[in-house]
Amino acid sequence: MPKAVKFWNYGGPEVLQLAEVERPHAAPGKVVVEVVTAALNPGEIGIREGRFHAMWPATFPEGQGNDFAGYVAEVGEGVEGFVIGDPVLGFAPRAAQANFVVVGTDALAPKPAALSWEGAATIAGVGATAWAAVEAVRPGSGETVVVSAAAGGVGVIAAQLARLRGARVIGTAGEKNFPLLRSLGVTPVQYGAGLADRIGAAAPSGIDAYIDTFGAGNVEVAIGLGVEPDRINTLADGAAIRKYGVHSDAQEEAASPALWAALATMAAEGKIAIPIAQVYPLEEVRQAYRDVATRHGGGKRVLSIIAPGERRE
Ligand SMILES: NC(=O)c1ccc[n+]([C@@H]2O[C@H](COP(=O)([O-])OP(=O)(O)OC[C@H]3O[C@@H](n4cnc5c(N)ncnc54)[C@H](OP(=O)(O)O)[C@@H]3O)[C@@H](O)[C@H]2O)c1
Incomplete structure (x- = not known):
């Protein structure tokens, strides 16, 4: 069964579990993406610890992660511009650290082939x-x-x-x-x-x-x-x-697929570098967040959900 990072109560990284979940399907206007890489951000720690409860309460079981890259796996009725197999990047609030995410086309942009999967996961974040x-x-x-x-x-x-x-x-x-x-x-x-x-x-x-x-x-x-x-x-x-x-x-203020696509192109063309501090398998999500919490290290920490050798490109 597909897996997703979930937590059932506020706390430290130990509350994070790799839960088995149903494979989602695409309702009209929606796209299912098989996630290849998902980024980790320090703000997600505050949500998981409950520090931001007044502003951004969790709904248990809550997911983790926002920005991701992957392959289009299923396209709902009425969706234009994306077909199964397309490499994409996007934003799925509190849901991205999973085998599959469901998003609208307003949360999805194409991933240029020359942009690494790890870099692509950070564009929308x-x-x-x-x-x-x-x-x-x-x-x-x-x-x-x-x-x-x-x-x-x-x-x-x-x-x-x-x-x-x-x-x-x-x-x-x-x-x-x-x-x-x-x-x-x-x-x-x-x-x-x-x-x-x-x-x-x-x-x-x-x-x-x-x-x-x-x-x-x-x-x-x-x-x-x-x-x-x-x-x-x-x-x-x-x-x-x-x-x-x-x-x-x-x-x-920059939640726009057109803007993400422009940034992704700039990165693919080498106009901006996206330094990656460390890549972790999904199973090491707790350690990954421990490292993010140090607030030191150059560049991004990213989860690799499909290992490099198993990716289709
Ligand atoms: N609202 C939003 O949409 C949004 C989105 C993304 C991020 N954010 C927020 O933006 C902030 C930055 O996020 P981020 O992902 O860039 O964080 P980050 O990658 O965790 O930042 C780590 C960096 O902070 C530096 N650092 C550590 N201690 C420092 C200090 N005392 N003074 C100055 N720099 C110090 C470290 O430098 P060295 O490694 O060189 O020691 C390290 O490179 C966070 O507060 C995050 O929550 C908000």
Whole structure:
């Protein structure tokens, strides 16, 4: 029987089970996708632990994972543009870590052959989020932009998208990720105490825009450096959003298959790299989330649900 990651109560990674589930079928307008890869995101940990219960309550048994890539396995009546066997990527909220997902065509985009399955699984999640965060602050040619946690899942893509808009990018990271950032044309700066001084030293002419993907005082650093609130976006600091009126654009602002397709093409053409920190089989989902919870490591952690040797392309 097909399997899906499920949990029956809030808790640590140990509550996650690989449950046997019925194979889904495609109702009119829907598409069943056989999942090849599914991404893991830190926000999913908060949902599973119950920390976000007031805002995003779980419905038990709850699934895990949003962004995925796979093959179209079944097409419902009235669906156009997709046929069985098509490689696709998409977004299936709290359901993606499974052998099969059911989505509408508004949650599906084609996967280019030249894009890896692991990279494809991240496009509708961190890819879209990075796009929204960069667009919110509109970096321009000749400007200098800071991206916090620039080696993280969102940050590493945001940094590259800001560069493609012609900006110079300073990225905060731990020292072991400095070579990764340099290889992407990003100037690395260590995060933590004294950050504003280090950014000031790296950019004596000032900072034009600030993309915060980590929280922990980055918005205050940006304000202290004289960045206008309208040129700051944070994904992780609700208090700063309320206090300073900075932007908080994220996945929701880029939930568009056309945009995902454009990002996927950029990745397939090598215009942006999608570094993968680690790939885990579905059976190791608990360990994968333990590693995501460390909030360290360069790039994305991804589940491989169909092993490379068993994929059809
Ligand atoms: N609302 C949405 O639609 C949406 C979607 C996606 C993500 N998000 C949110 O966006 C944020 C970023 O997600 P993500 O997937 O990019 O996270 P992530 O990959 O887990 O971020 C890990 C990165 O954080 C860095 N880091 C660790 N400690 C740090 C510190 N004290 N200061 C600065 N950076 C530090 C690490 O750097 P080193 O490895 O170099 O140490 C690592 O590269 C999360 O809060 C997530 O929930 C929101």
